[in-house]
Amino acid sequence: MTARIELREVGPRDGLQNESATVPTTTKVAFVERLAAARLPYVEATSFVSPKWIPQLADGPEVAKGLKKRPGTSYAALVPNLKGYEAFRAAGTLDVAAVFMSATETHNRKNIAKSIGDTFPVLREVVDAARRDGFTARGYVSVVFGCPYEGKVPVESVLRVARELLAMGCEEISLGDTVGYANPRQVKEVLARVFELASPGRFSLHFHDTRGTALANALAAFEAGARRFDGSVGGLGGCPYAPGAAGNVATEELAYLFSEMGLETGVDLDALLDAARFIAQALHRELPSKYLKARSSARPA
């Protein structure tokens, strides 16, 4: 009767990388540990992408080294290449190496400065090394449901990249609606094809709430069989393609939605809200999560 939902917290990485305020390393470490204390099974703690590209996460090695392992939570980091992998391995606290690429040539070139075909071997080196050393590999696919440069994305482009990432040994594939273009009908159509490649348990759905539709898309994905979802606590991070607009779906809104539907997430929702308030205070800004606002109002509803 009770299906289990697994949430992947990407706030410390995907959220913070889009925030403009400077966050001290110790605050980042405390933030990740609060998220782990909320019993999230996966927390993406930082990135080993060059500080030239993601200055906010230039302290990746220090953040990773500062983390205390916690049973039940896997710590992950973004790893762009073998050089980044060496820093990942050296940290000694991380479990999951996350590689990334895009479903469209233009977005991939803008993000990685390579064609899709030329990206595969770079990612394969990382995945091979990670698996040889006993780590888990995760693969991100960006712009699955629409691209700010190319518009509509043929499902065949998504299948090609996902198939390759699975074949190189990624245990989980995160399907990203990077600019919040997805709609529920499309989500069901795309997932019907994607779930022919491997079981739904191998995929996580990464929705952005740019246009307010993330939870509707998550519901559609759930109905299509998806059980894993990426979120950023508080809706932390914005949309680089639309300054002022919302970015990642808020993890607590996913947790609330699914738990109200009678599904088990295992997450401590109050502890998750504490983590959201902690990072909001550090950033000196209100986060976009409506659930957080409702639960933080003068007269709790």
Added chain:
Amino acid sequence: MTARIELREVGPRDGLQNESATVPTTTKVAFVERLAAARLPYVEATSFVSPKWIPQLADGPEVAKGLKKRPGTSYAALVPNLKGYEAFRAAGTLDVAAVFMSATETHNRKNIAKSIGDTFPVLREVVDAARRDGFTARGYVSVVFGCPYEGKVPVESVLRVARELLAMGCEEISLGDTVGYANPRQVKEVLARVFELASPGRFSLHFHDTRGTALANALAAFEAGARRFDGSVGGLGGCPYAPGAAGNVATEELAYLFSEMGLETGVDLDALLDAARFIAQALHRELPSKYLKARSSARPA
């Protein structure tokens, strides 16, 4: 293939009644007319509830008298009793008299100072008078999916009130998730029962986005057969039970969601956003709609 979605705009009434800034009568009239220009089939323009209860809408008669009729748009107003009905009728511009009550005794008493049983005859007088004069009657049911005072609401309580409103001659029943407690599974369960009373075309779903779940609930309602939805442009209005939290779902987010799914709403989305910007400017505040923010950002995504 293409199902038609009918949107009911309640911003000038349900939205503005919860805003604290004072809005001049001429601004309200211009706001309603902009919404009509966006080709919304239904715009709830104001209320004839006593100014003692809704001071923001004390100028109901003046707003109504100021409206120009527009083919394709019905203008509505909230009508609490026969005295309010006289003002409704006198306006000469209104088409739909909207009566209202709650699915729980406590919420009904707090809102109307009467038991549910004692409310029916008051509403019946209004509906009888309106229909006799050739107007359409609409019935609101509040706290259908959860009550801030009583918690869970038995579906039998909802069915009792909806059945009575249909029997007294309401052409459409608006089912309100007044505090944003609904979840998609519950929405499908409740609607399966409600749609046994009358066809889905007789009901409009009125979701609040207090916890970010309104569009997911709207999707679930659509999948259950619902085709009519209430919205407040920009997400105008807040939640009286949780100050600082969001209130009504934004009409443009409903319009965007359904049109992206390939469904026809008939609404001019750009004109709708213009109306949202117009009222945001009058209120000197940013409205909560994420779609509005995305479409108003420096680099449109």
